[in-house]
Structure formats: structure tokens, C-alpha cells
Amino acid sequence: MQVVEKEKLSKSRALALLRYTLIIATAYLLLVEHEFSSLPTGVFLLILAALASNVMMKRLPARITDSTAFYAGIVLADTLWITAALLISGLFRAEFFYLYFFVLLLAAIGENLALIAIGTVVVCASYAYILSATGDFPSLWTPRLLIRVPFLFTAAAFYGYLVERVRRERQRAREEAQTVERLQEIQGHLAERAREMERANQELANEIVERKRAEAALQAAKEYAETLIHSSLNMIVSVDANRNIVEFNRAAEEAFGYSKAEVLGEPVDLLYADPSEGSQVSSAILTQGRFSGEIGNRRNNGEIFYSYLSASVVRDANGNIVGGMGISRDITERKRAEESLRESNRRLEEALAELKATQQQVLQQERLRALGEMASGIAHDFNNALSPVVGFTEVLLDRPEYLDNKEKVTRYLKMVNTSAQDAANVVRRLREFYRNRDEEELLLPINLNDLVEQVIMLTQPRWKDQALASGVTLRVETDLQNVARVTGNESELREVLTNLILNAADAMAESGTITLRTRSDGTHVVLEVTDTGTGMTEEVRQRCLEPFFTTKGKRGTGLGLAMVYGIIRRHQGTLSIESEPGRGTTVIIRLPVHLEQGARARTHEAKTASRRWHLLVVDDEPALREVVTEYLAADGHHVETATNGREGLEKFLAGRFDVVVTDQGMPEMSGDQLAAAIKRVAPNTSVILLTGFGDIMKAAGDQPVDVDTILTKPVTVSAMRQALAKVMGE
Structure with a gap:
């Protein structure tokens, strides 16, 4: 300067x-x-x-x-x-x-x-x-x-x-x-270098901060992992490549009875009840990479316990095996419970086998009892249906002068015919309780008031004559309003009324009154049957519609009200019961009003065939054979008869017939066999099968393949005409 x-x-x-x-x-x-x-x-x-x-x-x-x-x-x-x-x-x-x-x-x-x-x-x-x-x-x-x-x-x-x-x-x-x-x-270079140095210093500082942060996070993760390991309720044990223990958590300390310091560096076989099992586990881990299963362990005091072990190998960053880790839980109590459960199951199986044997015996006895009750019920109702037949025919036989009164005789014969048809319906009870209505069942508009009057007359021998003979006076009263017709099966509804009137009569051990009422309720007609009898408790009222439930002892079958309920359901109606002990019972039935446009009613009387056919009637019962022949001949058909299936087949082969009407159960050759033989010879010939089990067969879908239609005995003129029209396409 x-x-x-x-x-x-x-x-x-x-x-x-x-x-x-x-x-x-x-x-x-x-x-x-x-x-x-x-x-x-x-x-x-x-x-x-x-x-x-x-x-x-x-x-x-x-x-x-x-x-x-x-x-x-x-x-x-x-x-x-x-x-x-x-x-x-x-x-x-x-x-x-x-x-x-x-x-x-x-x-x-x-x-x-x-x-x-x-x-x-x-x-x-x-x-x-x-x-x-x-x-x-x-x-x-x-x-x-x-x-x-x-x-x-x-x-x-x-x-x-x-x-x-x-x-x-x-x-x-x-x-x-x-x-x-x-x-x-x-x-400029120095400034750039200074900036680079500054950036480098900043990056270095950031790296140092991140490294410190990573080290802190790693330390925290390590501490957290150690906390998790020691907080786990499962036993966690880790070993090195020489199978020496390097980690032993608190759950393991509590389970085995060793402290961590006591087992670190010791062979893991120390923890097995059988050291050879430990070798097998290690071998499985090395060959498969993992192991899961139950093992036996030994505590510090020598006690044996069982655990479920899940173990796997531990590898370093290069993929080399550096040890193994196992997580297990004590299952000793579970094994004891399983053993106890197996013992309980064994005892239960023995008890169940005994129960099944006892149940089989009880079921067999119950089947026999139910069959007896069913037979008793059918006999009971069959006798009810036959009572008017026997009663009115005896009146005519005892009083020949009544035969000159054509109007009275005609009325008696109609009642006898109605009772006979009702008796035929008794057999159908085997499928009546809860079956659905068949599409082909006959549904007609019914005047419920007329039906009530008719049933009262039909049941009079029971509720009046027998009651008087027992010293009991019963009266039947009616309160019938002008109601619309209902759609239904007249025979079934008549059976409903018959059962309700007879049940009401049975409920009155002393003199009393049975009242039948009808009234309109919008789109339904209501029918009430009331008695002044003993009434029912709430428990009995809740169960009275169950099949075979009865309070009459040996006098009852428990089928009447169950069948009534099934019939009302099939008529799209409802049934309710009001009763109290000592205050009598009222059964309330609601049935839908008959609708002309939507009703499924058909003409009750089938028309006679427009053509005359050549028919073969086969039946081993002479009376039935004669009745069927009379039905067909009265309509102008040419009829030939045979007394059994073999004779019927011979006549069929010798002549030419349009229709064969055959009974099902016959000696030498049944109706099913006859139908099959006829179809083999003449596939276009129609076969009508007569059987007392027609309704049951239809319900079960058991119609034979060679039969064109089934008629249920007893056969009416109308049913015969309808069957003939069906098979001949008229």
C-alpha cells in the first residue's frame, strides 16, 4: 500500500x-x-x-x-x-x-x-x-x-x-x-464452490439429522419390539445358528420357570420334554423353513406341559440363516378340556345310542297307537256318516206305509245318498290335514244356511235321540241371516259342521244349547257354532287343533278339529276359537264370498256322452260290477263285464273296446297289470282305474303309467261321466 x-x-x-x-x-x-x-x-x-x-x-x-x-x-x-x-x-x-x-x-x-x-x-x-x-x-x-x-x-x-x-x-x-x-x-468460482460446499454441508447436516432420526427411530422400534416381545401373552424364544437361546420373553419365563439370564446361551433342548423332539423341530425348520404343531415342554421344576408352536428360520440381509424364532402358547388346559370333551362325547354317544334304541321302541309304540287312533277316528266318523243311512232305511223298513209317500221317501233317499257320499269321504282323511287344494276339485257356490239346516237334520239322531236316551236334553238353535253364497266343496263343509255339532254335544255332560249363527262381514261370510258346555283352558285351546290331541280319553281320536282346520284352510278361510272354563266355547269360521267371475265352480251334473262307446268293466266284486254297468248302460253305452283281470284280458283280446274300466285289487291279475298288458297290445285304448285309494294315490303322485285316469270308490254317476269324457276327449 x-x-x-x-x-x-x-x-x-x-x-x-x-x-x-x-x-x-x-x-x-x-x-x-x-x-x-x-x-x-x-x-x-x-x-x-x-x-x-x-x-x-x-x-x-x-x-x-x-x-x-x-x-x-x-x-x-x-x-x-x-x-x-x-x-x-x-x-x-x-x-x-x-x-x-x-x-x-x-x-x-x-x-x-x-x-x-x-x-x-x-x-x-x-x-x-x-x-x-x-x-x-x-x-x-x-x-x-x-x-x-x-x-x-x-x-x-x-x-x-x-x-x-x-x-x-x-x-x-x-x-x-x-x-x-x-x-x-x-x-464466481469461489462463490460456486462456496455454494456447493454450503449445499454439501447442508446435505451432510440433513444426512446427519436423518441418520440421527433413523437411529432414534431404530432405537425406538427396537425398544418397541422388545416391549411387544416381553408384553406378548405367548411364549417367544429365539435361538442362534447353534440352537442356543438368545431371546426369552416374560411369558416364557412364567411358563418355563426360568429367568432370562438363566437360559441365555443354553441349548434350546433344555425346554423340550423330549430333546429328540427338539431336534425334529429344528430339522423341520431347516428343511421347510417353518414348523407348526403341538410339542411337549418341560418346566424348571420338571413338570410336563403342552404348547402349540409356530416357528420359522431367521435370515440376515444376505439370506443366510442366522437362527430361528418360535412363538408358542400353553394348550395344556385345552388338551385336558379336549380329553374331557372326548370322554363326554363317548358317554353321550353311548347315551344317544341307548336313547335311539328307546326312541325307536317309543316311535314303534306311538305308530301303533296313532294307527289305532286313526282307525278309531275313521270308524267313529264312518259310523256317524252311516247313522242316517241305517236310521232312515230302518224307518222305511219298519213303516212300509211310508213308501206310498213319494215326497218323504225321496227326501229320505237324498239324505241316505248324502250320508253315503260323506262316508266315502272319510277315507280321504289320510291326506286331509294340511294338503293343498287340487286344481280339479269340485268347487260350487254353496248356500251356507241350507247346509246348516241339512247338517242339523243329519246329526239329529246323535245330538237328540242318543242324548235323550242318556237323560240329557240338548237343543239346537239357529240365527241365520241372509248371507251370500260361498265357494267350496259341499261334502267337506258338511263334514266341518258335523264335527263341530258333535263336538259341541260331547262338551255338554248336562242339558244345554248349541247355537249356529251366520252373518255377513264385508267380503266374507261368518259362521259361529256356540255351545254352553264346560269350555276349555287356555292350554287346551292352544293345542286343540293339533292332530291326535284330545281331552275325551278313549272316546276321542284328536282328528276331528285338525281335519276341520285343514278343510277351512283349503277354502281360503280362517278358524278361531273363543273359550273359557265353565262358560262354553264358540268356534268362529270366516269364508270368502263366492265371486261369479273368478269362481272355479263347475257344473255338478256331468252331461251324458254325445257318442255311445263299447266298454269293458272288470271287477271281482259283483255288486260294484253291477253298479258300474248300470251307470254306463243307462247312458246308452254297450257294456261287457269280466270277473277278474285274466278274464278281462282274454275278453279284450277277443273283442274291440274303446274304454276299459278296471278295479285295482283283483286275484290272479291286478288292475295295474291288466292296464299294462292292454297298453302293450292297444296303446290308444283308454284305461280307467277304480280304487278305494284313489285320493291317496293322486296326492302322492302314484298314478300308474298305463292308466289314463283314476276314479275313487265309491263311484258316482257324475264322476263316471266326467272320467269317461276326460279319457275320450269330450
């Missing part, structure tokens, strides 16, 4: 001395030209101004004096005041000014002071020669000429120095600029 300051100071002094020299040379030149007389005021002022500026220049700061603009200003200022002074003096001609400015030009374009000096010498010599040649200065040694040459040398030296200084300053400025540029470039 001091060297730089000294250099600047020497330059400033040199500039000042050169400028003083130039000012003195100019002043002396003017004095000489004026022959040392007083100078013009303007010239004098310019010289004083130049000297004053030279003094003031020393006080200027270095940042100004060192600038190129400062030197350019000095050059311009000195050129102006010197030129002005020369012009004011009026003693210099144009050639001198040319020479002066030429010297300035040489100083400006000269590369160094030596060349400027040489150029100045040449110019001055040329000037002197010109002056001498022109005669302006006859002698080269005149004072005026001699003073002009130093002036020009001084001006050339001063301006050359200034130009050199400017050139050097510019060079130095360029070098400094280059240096600054290089420094800036270096600073």
Missing part, C-alpha cells in the same frame, strides 16, 4: 514539474517575443491562471488525478490557454501554430517519449531550415528562434508525457479490469 502511495506521489510531482516547465517555457517565449517588455494583460492572466491551477491540482484527491479524464482535461486546458496566449500576443504567424499543433499531434500518436523527441527534433530542424530559407530568420542563432525550439520541445515532452501517462493508465486500467474480471471469475 505504501509503495502504491509513493508511486502516485512521484507521478503527481512529475506532472506538476512538467507543467511548471511548460508554463515557464511559454511565459519565457512570450517575453522573448515581446523583447522582455510587458505582456498583454490577457496573456498575463492566462499564465497566472495556469500557475494557480497547477498549485490547486496538488490538492485534488487521487481518484480524480489518477483518472484518464483528468489528464484529458489538462491536455485540453493547457492547449487552449497556450493557444489563446499566443494568439493574444499577436507575434506568431500561422506556420508556428501549424508547427505547434503538429508537435502536439506527434505527442498524441507517439508510442513513447524517445520517438516523440526524435520527431520533435526533425520538425524543429525542418522549421528552422524553412525560416532560414524564407529569410524570416537569416541566422539560426537568433534568440527568438532559439527560444521557440525549447518551447516546442517542452510542449512535446509535456504532451508526450501526458499521452504516455494516459496510455499507461489505460493499459493499467485494462490490466486492472482484466485482473478484476479474473478476480470476479475467481470469486
